[in-house]
Every structure is written in structure tokens, then in C-alpha cells.
Amino acid sequence: MTGMSDMVGAWRDMEQRWQSCPPLLRHASQVLVLALLLLLGTALVYVTGGTQYAYPYLMLIPVLLAGAWYTWYGSLLVAFAAGLLMAAIPLSVATGEPQATLNWVIRLGLYLVIGGFAGGLFERLRQSYLNVELASRTDPRAGLPNDIALEADLSRWLKRSPRQDGRGIGVVLVRVEDIGEIMEALGADASDELMVAISRRLAQLGPNLHGSYRVSGAELALLFWPVGFKELERLAHQVVELGEDNLVALGVPLRVQLVLGSSLQGAGSVTPGSLIREARIAMLAASEKHRAHCHFQPSFARRSLQNIRLIARVRRGLAQGEFELHYQPKLHLASDRVSGFEGLIRWRDESGALIAPGMFMPKVENTTLIAPVTRFVMNEACRFARRHGGRVSINFSVRNLMDDELLEELNRLVEEAGIHPSQLEVEVTESALVNDLFAAKQALERIRGYGIQVSIDDFGTGFSSFEYLRHLPITGLKIDRAFVEGLDKDVRARKLMACLIEVGHALDLEVTAEGVETQGQHRILQELGCDQAQGFLYAKALPVEELLAWHHEREQHRRQGETPIPRR
Numbered sequence: 004m005t006g007m008s009d010m011v012g013a014w015r016d017m018e019q020r021w022q023s024c025p026p027l028l029r030h031a032s033q034v035l036v037l038a039l040l041l042l043l044g045t046a047l048v049y050v051t052g053g054t055q056y057a058y059p060y061l062m063l064i065p066v067l068l069a070g071a072w073y074t075w076y077g078s079l080l081v082a083f084a085a086g087l088l089m090a091a092i093p094l095s096v097a098t099g100e101p102q103a104t105l106n107w108v109i110r111l112g113l114y115l116v117i118g119g120f121a122g123g124l125f126e127r128l129r130q131s132y133l134n135v136e137l138a139s140r141t142d143p144r145a146g147l148p149n150d151i152a153l154e155a156d157l158s159r160w161l162k163r164s165p166r167q168d169g170r171g172i173g174v175v176l177v178r179v180e181d182i183g184e185i186m187e188a189l190g191a192d193a194s195d196e197l198m199v200a201i202s203r204r205l206a207q208l209g210p211n212l213h214g215s216y217r218v219s220g221a222e223l224a225l226l227f228w229p230v231g232f233k234e235l236e237r238l239a240h241q242v243v244e245l246g247e248d249n250l251v252a253l254g255v256p257l258r259v260q261l262v263l264g265s266s267l268q269g270a271g272s273v274t275p276g277s278l279i280r281e282a283r284i285a286m287l288a289a290s291e292k293h294r295a296h297c298h299f300q301p302s303f304a305r306r307s308l309q310n311i312r313l314i315a316r317v318r319r320g321l322a323q324g325e326f327e328l329h330y331q332p333k334l335h336l337a338s339d340r341v342s343g344f345e346g347l348i349r350w351r352d353e354s355g356a357l358i359a360p361g362m363f364m365p366k367v368e369n370t371t372l373i374a375p376v377t378r379f380v381m382n383e384a385c386r387f388a389r390r391h392g393g394r395v396s397i398n399f400s401v402r403n404l405m406d407d408e409l410l411e412e413l414n415r416l417v418e419e420a421g422i423h424p425s426q427l428e429v430e431v432t433e434s435a436l437v438n439d440l441f442a443a444k445q446a447l448e449r450i451r452g453y454g455i456q457v458s459i460d461d462f463g464t465g466f467s468s469f470e471y472l473r474h475l476p477i478t479g480l481k482i483d484r485a486f487v488e489g490l491d492k493d494v495r496a497r498k499l500m501a502c503l504i505e506v507g508h509a510l511d512l513e514v515t516a517e518g519v520e521t522q523g524q525h526r527i528l529q530e531l532g533c534d535q536a537q538g539f540l541y542a543k544a545l546p547v548e549e550l551l552a553w554h555h556e557r558e559q560h561r562r563q564g565e566t567p568i569p570r571r
Contacts, residue, residue: 033072033073036068037065037068037069037072037081040064040065040068041062041065041081041084041085041088044058044061044062044064044065044085044088045062045088045089045092047061048061048062048089048092049092049096052095052096052097053092053093053094053095053096053097053100054089054092054093054094054102054106054107054110055094055095059089059110062085062088062089062114063085063114063117065081065085066078066081066082066085066114066117066118066121067117067118067121068081069081069082069118069122070118070121070122070124070125071125073122074122074123074125074126074129075118075119075122075123075125075126076122077122078118078119078121078122078125079115079118079119079122081118082111082114082115082117082118082119083111083114083115085114086107086110086111086112086114086115087111089107089110089111090102090107090110090111094106139151140152140155142217144191144195145195145196145198145199145202145217146199147198147199147202147215147216147217147223148214148215148216148217149216149217149218150216150218150219150224150279152214152216153214153216153218153224153226153275153279154275154276154279156213156214156226157172157174157226157275157278157279158275160172160213160226160228161268161273161274161275166229168229168231169231170229170230170231170234171228171229171230171267171268171269172226172227172228172229172230172267172268172273172278173226173227173228173230173234173235173238173265173266173267173268174224174225174226174227174265174266174267174278174279174281174282175224175225175227175235175238175239175242175263175264175265175282176218176222176223176224176225176263176264176265176279176282176283176285176286177201177205177222177223177224177225177242177246177261177262177263177286178221178222178261178262178263178286178290179194179197179198179201179221179222179259179260179261180221180259180260180261180262180290181259181260182194182197182220182221182259183221185197185252185257185259189252189253189255190253192253193252193253193255194220194221194252196252196253197250197252197257197259198217198221198223200250200251200252201223201246201250201259202215202217202223204245204246204248204250205223205225205242205245205246207245208225208238208241208242208245211227211228211229211230211234211238212225212226212227212238213226213227213228214226218279224279224282225242230267231267232267232298235265235267235298236265236296236298239263239265239296239298240296242261242263243261243263243295243296246259246261247259247260247261261295262286262289262290262294262295262296263286263289263295263296263297264282264283264284264285264286264287264288264289264296264297264298264299265282265285265296265297265298265299266278266279266281266282266285266298266299267298267299281299281304282299284299284303284304285297285298285299285300285303287303288300288303288306310366313362313363313366314366314367314370314372317350317363317367317372317376318372320350320352321372321375321376321379325350325351325352325353326348326349326350326351326376326379327348327349327350327351327383327546328346328347328348328349328379328380328383328384328387329346329347329348329349329544329545329546329550330344330345330346330347330387330395330544330545330547330550331344331345331347331537331542331543331544331545332344332537332541332542332550332553332554333345333396333515333535333536333537334535334536334537334541335534335535336525336528336529336533336534336535336536337529337534339561340561341393341554341557342393342394342535343393343394343395343396343428343535344387344393344394344395344396344550345395345396345397345430345537345544346380346383346384346387346395346396346397347360347398347544348360348364348376348379348380349544350363368400368402373400373402373403374402374403374406374409377397377399377400377403377409378409378412380397380398381397381412381413381416382416384397384427385416385417385419385420385422385427386420387547388420388422388426388427389420389421389422391547391551392426393426394425394426394427394428394456395426395427395428396428396429396430396458397427397428397429397430398429398430398431398432398460399429399430399431399435400435401434401435401436401443404431404435404442404443404446404447405439405442405446410446410449410450413427413429413450413453413455414453414455417453417454417455423454424453424454424455425454425455425456427455427456428455428456428457428458428478428479429450429455429456429457429458430458430459430460430481431443431447431457431458431459431460432459432460432461433459433460433461433462433463433464434461434464436471436475440471443475444474444475444476447475447476447477448476451476451478456478456479457475457476457477457478457479458477458478458479458480458481458513458515459472459475459477459479459480459481460481461481461483462480462481462482462483462503463482463483463485463486463503464483464485472506472510472512473510477512478512478513479507479512479513479514479515480503480506480507480512480513480514480515481515481516481517482500482503482504482514482515482516482517482533483517483518484517484518484538485518486499486500486503486516487500487516487517487518487519487524487528487538488518490523490524490527490528491521491523491524491527497527497531500516500527500528500531500533501531504531504532504533508532513534513535514533514534514535515533515534515535515536515537516528516533516535516536516537516538517536517537517538518537518538519536519537519538519539519540519541520538520539520540521540522540524538524540525540
């Protein structure tokens with residue numbers, strides 16, 4: 004079986020090499036083969052005694068071969084030549100008896116009929132093959148060339164000799180970021196018409212553009228030659244300008260948001276797959292950085308590989324119990340007593356070292372792994388609240404809010420733990436509410452329906468619009484550390500903090516300030532009437548055992564009238 008596959012592979016390799024030869028060389032070789040076969044057949048008929056035997060039918064071999072190579076006109080031409088060659092050979096070489104005219108005319112006619120039929124059949128087969136080949140290289144919905152056509156064209160262009168000026172092939176991958184909204188509002192036909200409209204618009208980019216290909220439902224690939232880095236940057240800028248200008252789909256004017264990634268043929272060995280892959284990595288980097296365009300850099304590929312490995316390690320770490328929850332205390336500023344805790348996930352690797360959440364959580368939040376990670380956090384927080392009392396806050400991402408099963412599980416865990424629902428608080432960042440405020444509001448109402456507290460985290464860094472606060476079923480605000488940093492140095496910072504606290508209290512919300520690191524910040528927050536505070540001034544996030552020891556030590560200092568020592 005292996006030998007057969009090797010033979011097929013070798014044959015395909017030979018066929019590709021043959022097709023890559025110059026057309027003139029291929030035609031000359033084919034004509035030479037046909038001529039040799041005709042001469043060989045004629046010689047064989049003569050040597051075997053003349054046309055009275057069956058050997059003249061060997062002349063059909065070059066006729067059929069000509070039909071396969073050149074369809075009906077090639078087979079008819081060779082059939083006519085074969086008939087004339089057979090007419091010149093006697094019926095019997097030994098006696099020198101000539102053929103009757105009717106004999107060779109009938110044979111000539113037979114050759115022509117067989118050649119014409121075979122040539123027509125081969126032409127239909129070739130046309131059918133071309134139709135299938137065209138269909139395989141065309142997007143069926145938009146009628147644009149697809150990714151197969153892109154790879155084939157790139158292979159052809161990459162075989163060209165390098166230019167003296169160093170310019171080469173450039174690939175730009177273009178994604179319509181809001182294609183989902185267009186499909187939801189107008190349907191799939193509108194998205195297809197939109198991609199065609201963008202492709203036609205981009206045809207204005209000039210002679211360097213050699214193809215526009217639809218490589219996915221929301222992506223176009225552009226092939227440029229010859230281009231250098233600066234030219235590709237300029238062309239990418241033009242793509243954004245042209246593509247984001249007003250377009251029309253199904254009679255509806257649209258303005259879309261494009262994200263571009265580009266790659267350029269390098270000095271080393273380059274394949275079509277590597278150019279497309281680099282352009283895609285650059286496009287994903289542009290999307291991640293919220294930029295219109297990024298050109299490929301090797302660091303992007305390394306980062307992508309690191310992300311893949313990181314996600315795999317997170318999955319394995321969950322299974323092996325490498326994650327744990329640390330707790331940072333919150334202080335009730337009026338009484339100077341601990342009023343609650345925020346549960347913060349930590350990852351302890353095989354060596355026992357802690358991996359900072361910032362190293363893995365931003366990546367995890369963009370994958371389906373956020374659900375099992377959040378389940379772990381919910382379970383640990385409920386266990387802590389049951390054993391040690393107090394209120395525990397946990398963080399929810401936008402994916403968590405839209406996960407109905409996860410919300411149901413949150414309610415079930417609270418019931419199974421036997422804690423009062425108000426002992427658990429869900430913190431949601433303002434940015435998690437931006438994409439779909441209505442859906443987020445429904446999710447928060449559901450959480451509040453369970454009796455669980457809800458707080459807006461990092462307040463002041465997202466919407467920066469107080470209007471939405473009036474409509475959300477929240478119980479608290481956590482003011483971002485950016486507003487706390489300058490409290491003891493900047494009068495305007497204090498006035499702004501006072502404003503934020505007053506907004507929260509006006510809506511009957513509990514206000515927490517995070518990132519408190521100095522006694523001056525602590526004192527000012529007390530004076531401004533802030534309800535709670537958390538930060539390194541009091542303690543960092545600690546494992547349960549260290550947290551309980553810190554709490555016990557703090558209570559002792561407080562009863563003795565001493566200033567507690569922060570645990571950092």
C-alpha cells in the first residue's frame with residue numbers, strides 16, 4: 004500500500020513538473036512523440052508484410068494520444084496523416100501488390116471517424132475537468148476566487164525569478180469585523196454581496212494588485228506584486244480608506260470596520276502557506292491591538308505559539324489542581340473592620356512558583372476555558388464563605404454573563420453551600436457591559452434574582468456615562484485604582500473622587516475604592532465617606548491560611564489600639 008502511494012505521489016510530482024515547463028517546450032515534445040509514433044507504426048506495418056494484416060490499427064495509438072492532448076482538431080490531423088502514411092504502403096510488401104484506392108480511403112475515413120469521436124470525447128472530458136477545477140477555485144456564494152485559487156496563484160508567482168530591486172509578493176488579509184451584525188440584520192446574502200462590493204472597490208488599488216480572493220465568510224485576501232514594505236504599508240492604508248467608505252448591500256448603505264494583516268515575501272524559502280499564515284497572524288495581532296493594520300513580525304508568531312501552549316497548560320493545570328484562590332480583604336472605612344474579601348485566582352506551576360493572573364487570564368477570557376476556570380472560582384468562593392463567613396467577591400467576564408448554564412450553576416452552588424446569597428458578590432467590569440447592554444442587564448437581573456450582590460468593577464474606565472447606572476440592577480461600585488493614586492497629592496483628584504462617591508451614594512450603592520497604598524489615601528477616603536477600601540496598605544491577596552493569620556493579628560492590634568502592619 005505504501006509502495007502504491009509512493010508511485011502516485013511520484014506520478015503527481017512528475018505531472019506538476021511537466022505542467023510547469025514552458026508551453027513551447029511541451030508542445031514541441033508532444034509533436035515529436037506523435038511524429039515518432041506515426042513513423043514507428045508505419046515501419047512496423049511495412050516490416051510485418053504490409054497493410055493486408057491487422058497491424059495498421061496500431062496507427063490509432065497516436066490518433067488517440069493526439070485527441071487527449073489537442074482534442075478533436077489534433078486527433079483529426081494525426082488521423083489524416085496516419086491514413087496517408089498507410090496509403091503509401093503496399094497491400095503486400097513481399098509481392099509489391101498495391102492497395103486498392105477504396106481500401107485506403109475506407110481506412111482513412113475510419114481513422115478520421117475514430118479520431119473525431121475520441122477527440123470530441125476528450126474535449127468534453129477536458130471541459131468537464133476545467134469546470135470542476137473552476138468550481139473548486141471559486142467561492143460558490145460570492146463568485147470570487149477562493150483560498151485554493153490563492154494558493155495556486157501564489158505558487159505560480161513564487162516560481163518567478165527574484166527581482167533585482169528586492170521587491171516581491173505581498174499578501175494582505177482583510178477581515179470585516181462587523182460581518183456578524185450585518186448577517187444578523189440583513190441575512191447571508193447581504194454579507195456575500197458586501198464582500199463582492201468590497202472586492203470590486205479594491206480593484207481601484209492599481210496594477211500591483213493581481214488578485215482578490217474570498218478565503219472565509221468575512222475575509223478577503225489580496226495578492227500584490229511587485230511590492231516592497233513601504234508600498235505594502237501604503238496599499239494597506241488605501242485598502243482601509245476604500246473598504247470602509249460607504250458601500251451598498253441589498254440596497255442598504257453600509258459602512259464596515261476592516262482589520263488588516265500583511266506579509267511580504269522574504270529572502271529565504273517561502274511557501275504560499277507561510278505567506279498566508281503570516282498575514283493571518285498579523286491580522287489577529289491588529290484585532291487584538293485594536294488597530295486597522297499590522298504587518299507581520301516574527302514576535303507575533305512566537306506570541307501566538309506561546310498562547311497556544313499557555314492555553315494547553317491552563318487546561319492541564321485545571322485537571323491537575325494547580326489553581327487556587329487567594330483572598331484580598333476589604334475594609335469598612337467607618338469601623339476599620341474587615342467587611343469582606345475578593346477572591347482572586349492564582350496558578351501554582353509544577354515548580355511551586357505562582358504565575359501572575361495577568362499572564363494567563365486575558366488569554367483565557369477569550370476562550371471557552373473561561374467557563375471551567377470561573378466554575379473553579381465560584382466553588383472555592385462558596386466553600387470559603389461557608390467555612391469562614393463574610394462576603395466574598397468574584398469576577399465575571401462578558402462570556403460568563405452570557406453563559407446561562409454557568410449562571411444556573413452559580414445559584415446551585417450557593418444553595419448547596421448553605422450560605423446566604425448576599426454573602427456572594429459578582430464583580431463585572433464596565434467593558435463587559437459595552438457590547439450588549441440589554442443582554443448584560445438581563446444577566447445581572449437574573450443574578451440579583453438569586454439574591455447575589457452585583458458590583459461594577461473598575462468604575463470610571465469603561466462607559467464613562469452615568470446614565471446606564473440608573474437601569475442596571477447593581478448593589479455596588481468599585482472605583483478604579485487610577486482615581487485613587489493621586490488622592491493625597493492632587494486636589495482635583497480628590498474632587499473627582501468625591502464626585503464618584505456621591506454618584507454611588509445617590510443611587511444607594513455601596514462604594515469601594517481599590518488600590519489603596521498609603522495612609523493619606525486611606526484618610527481622605529474616610530473623610531469623603533467612601534464605604535469600603537482594599538489595597539496593599541492593608542494586605543495583598545493571600546492564601547486562606549495566611550489570610551486567617553493576618554485577620555487574627557489585625558484584630559489583636561485593633562483591640563490593643565495599635566496600627567496594624569500591612570501584609571505585602
